[in-house]
Amino acid sequence: MEHSISHYATSRHTAKAYDSSRKISDADMEHIRTLLRNAASSVNLQPWHFLIASTPDGKERVAKGTDEKYPFNSKAIRDCSHAVVFACRSEISDEYIQKVLNKEVADKRLVAEEAKQRQLASRTMFTNIHREAGDVKEWAALQTYLNLGALLLGAATLGIDATPMEGVDTEALNREFCLSEQGLSALVVVTLGYSDEENDYNAKLPKSRLDWTEIATEI
Numbered sequence: 292m293e294h295s296i297s298h299y300a301t302s303r304h305t306a307k308a309y310d311s312s313r314k315i316s317d318a319d320m321e322h323i324r325t326l327l328r329n330a331a332s333s334v335n336l337q338p339w340h341f342l343i344a345s346t347p348d349g350k351e352r353v354a355k356g357t358d359e360k361y362p363f364n365s366k367a368i369r370d371c372s373h374a375v376v377f378a379c380r381s382e383i384s385d386e387y388i389q390k391v392l393n394k395e396v397a398d399k400r401l402v403a404e405e406a407k408q409r410q411l412a413s414r415t416m417f418t419n420i421h422r423e424a425g426d427v428k429e430w431a432a433l434q435t436y437l438n439l440g441a442l443l444l445g446a447a448t449l450g451i452d453a454t455p456m457e458g459v460d461t462e463a464l465n466r467e468f469c470l471s472e473q474g475l476s477a478l479v480v481v482t483l484g485y486s487d488e489e490n491d492y493n494a495k496l497p498k499s500r501l502d503w504t505e506i507a508t509e510i
């Protein structure tokens with residue numbers, strides 16, 4: 292049965308317990324990869340990297356980010372089907388800007404030389420604003436959080452439950468996966484899988500959100 296987007300927005304929830312026997316199919320994981328790859332970002336910089344753990348060993352490594360400081364999140368990491376570590380770029384180099392441009396040319400998004408130069412100038416201008424403000428990493432993190440939002444809603448449309456986790460020691464994840472050496476910073480983890488209906492207390496609770504008029508002004 293087809294559902295409206297409002298159905299998914301209001302019926303998705305943060306899973307608090309997973310059925311460890313259920314794995315996401317390869318076909319659905321392809322949809323998840325498509326979501327992660329196609330999220331929007333400022334000047335199409337795509338300043339992110341994802342570590343996707345599906346093996347017990349991989350998930351153990353991700354749980355190193357929670358076991359000590361945020362143990363309440365550890366069980367979900369071990370029981371879920373896939374745990375995704377979201378990392379953002381700590382710096383945006385001129386080489387990286389060129390790499391994105393070269394891909395746009397290869398994908399035939401940019402054909403005319405003039406369009407190529409215009410895109411390069413605009414991307415460099417926005418990046419320079421953040422280089423000068425000293426907040427390139429924060430800017431990259433904002434873009435990466437957009438991707439997180441798209442994933443949460445997208446997963447719900449696939450019937451996949453998810454848990455976004457800021458309760459992770461990002462420094463521990465940086466160490467475990469040698470992220471700093473690669474110019475990356477861990478930000479947040481999202482576990483994906485299927486809720487353990489008996490133990491997932493959040494699945495049974497009604498949603499609670501501030502009233503529309505509290506959070507928006509229609510002009």
Ligand SMILES: Cc1cc2nc3c(=O)[nH]c(=O)nc-3n(C[C@H](O)[C@H](O)[C@H](O)COP(=O)(O)O)c2cc1C
Pocket residue numbers: 303304305306307364454455456457458459479493498
């Ligand atoms: C960025 C972010 C970080 C979060 N961190 C955690 C976390 O570490 N552990 C957890 O169980 N839930 C975490 N949550 C879930 C929120 O508590 C949850 O989204 C919120 O209470 C709304 O509930 P809902 O997702 O079920 O609609 C996080 C959510 C977001 C968006």
